[in-house]
Amino acid sequence: MKLRDKLKYLSNRALAAGTIISALLTLFACILILLANKEQVPWWCAGLLTAVAVLFPVTCWFWLVRPYFRCEQMMNRFLEGYLFSEKDDMELLNLTPATRQQMQMVDQILRSPQYMDLNKRQAQYLALQNQINPHFLYNTLESIRGEAIIAGLDGVADMTEALARFFRYTITKVENLVSVEEELDNCETYFGIQKYRFGDRLKLHIQYDVEEYERIMNCRIPKLTLQPILENSIIHGIELKIEGGNLYIRFQCTGDRLIIRISDDGVGMDEMTLARLNQKLGKSTKTIHDEEEKQGGIALVNVNNRIHLLFGDEYGMHVYSVAGEGTDVEITIPILNDDRQIKNRSVFA
Incomplete structure (x- = not known):
């Protein structure tokens, strides 16, 4: 130079x-x-x-x-x-x-309120635009299921029905927040779809304190918080193991916070990869349409940013992993039963 x-x-x-x-x-x-x-x-x-x-x-x-x-x-x-x-x-x-x-x-x-309103309108427009293709896919899946039942292909019909339920949740549940129980139902639907692929190689375990069941299940969380992390655990953890593995979703209440820990006993990740990932998660909210997330769907950074937007930077996600042993993704959110308790309601008001 x-x-x-x-x-x-x-x-x-x-x-x-x-x-x-x-x-x-x-x-x-x-x-x-x-x-x-x-x-x-x-x-x-x-x-x-x-x-x-x-x-x-x-x-x-x-x-x-x-x-x-x-x-x-x-x-x-x-x-x-x-x-x-x-x-x-x-x-x-x-x-x-x-x-x-x-x-x-x-x-x-x-x-300024004008700028926030403009961003909100743009997000709403993109959300409506992105619903067009899923609606078409959902209707097509229903047609495929009907044809499978007529042909006596029960396995194909069941798998198609599970996939249709998954898309119905994504499309029709337009609220920003859902209950933990609804989110878990969607996770089990997604896991049922994956079972057709992995069979007995894949097992899902959901753990919580029985005495805290009602409090946990009624807690409000952002829609599609758990499923993307579950998907990430399967693709980057369990799928790479020949013998398969286990997935765990654990819930724990500590004071006014709900700690959700999604774990797998997959291949894990090295220290450098883990440090880079936690560095991204540690940054404040930024644009979520970067190249990495386009390649990985609704990625961990996306989920983390939505938690920051709704509840504040004191909440969010952290990843723990040991190469060859597995990965834990820990999510911390406030225990809320009413959407009006959200710290930053202007995000979706």
């Missing part, structure tokens, strides 16, 4: 200028020290310039370079979709009064 291209941006020019000045000060300090040894200049001059040569880069680092890097980091988070809720976060972006005014204006626009 040519030097002209490297110095295209003001930050690179400032860094280059600071480096040159530091080098010149160091050079002059060395010259004065040599002259002071020959008693041609006083030692205090050499000492003063040496102190300046040392303090200048340190001062530049703490007053200019470090704040700029922190600002750049915060700006990258902002571009990923992170909205600054803390005053200290916003202060990190205030390199100049003009920057402060611009960021405040952008923040006001993003938080």
Whole structure:
């Protein structure tokens, strides 16, 4: 890359200028020290310039370079979709009064009711548009089931009926929140479909405290929270094992929170893959239509982002895994029995 291209941006020019000045000060300090040894200049001059040569880069680092890097980091988070809720976060972006005014204006626009309403309408339009193909598929499955019954193919008819029930839940259950019991019914329908493929190689276990049954089953959670994770466990965990494996959905109430743990005894994942996944889950809400999720359907990041949107960043998902032993996906949500208790109702109001 040519030097002209490297110095295209003001930050690179400032860094280059600071480096040159530091080098010149160091050079002059060395010259004065040599002259002071020959008693041609006083030692205090050499000492003063040496102190300046040392303090200048340190001062530049703490007053200019470090704040700029922190600002750049915060700006990258902002571009990923992170909205600054803390005053200290916003202060990190205030390199100049003009920057402060611009960021405040952008923040006001993003938080304005008009912008939120526009995003909501766009989401509703996409949701309606995406229902067209599933409706067609659902009707086609009903036709296939009818033909299978007439032909005496009971297995095909049962599998088609299970798949139709799965799509009926996805299509007709338009609410953002459903009960845990409804979500579990959908998981069992999905598992029943997978059983036709895996047979006895695949087993599903649902565990909970009997005394907490009513409280757990009536808790409201985002629709399609458990099934995508169950699907992920099968595809990336159990399917890769020749002998098959077990899936577990465990529920636990702790105070005002519901902890859901979806586990498998599949192949697991290495530490680097696990760290990358948890890093994505640790980020605040961002656009969910990225390339990885297009490839993986309703991915873990999608589920996690919807939990953040509805309940806040203190809730969400974390993954634990050991290569060769299996993976646990832990979901934490508040125990709510009424949609009006949702922290951020404006998401679907």
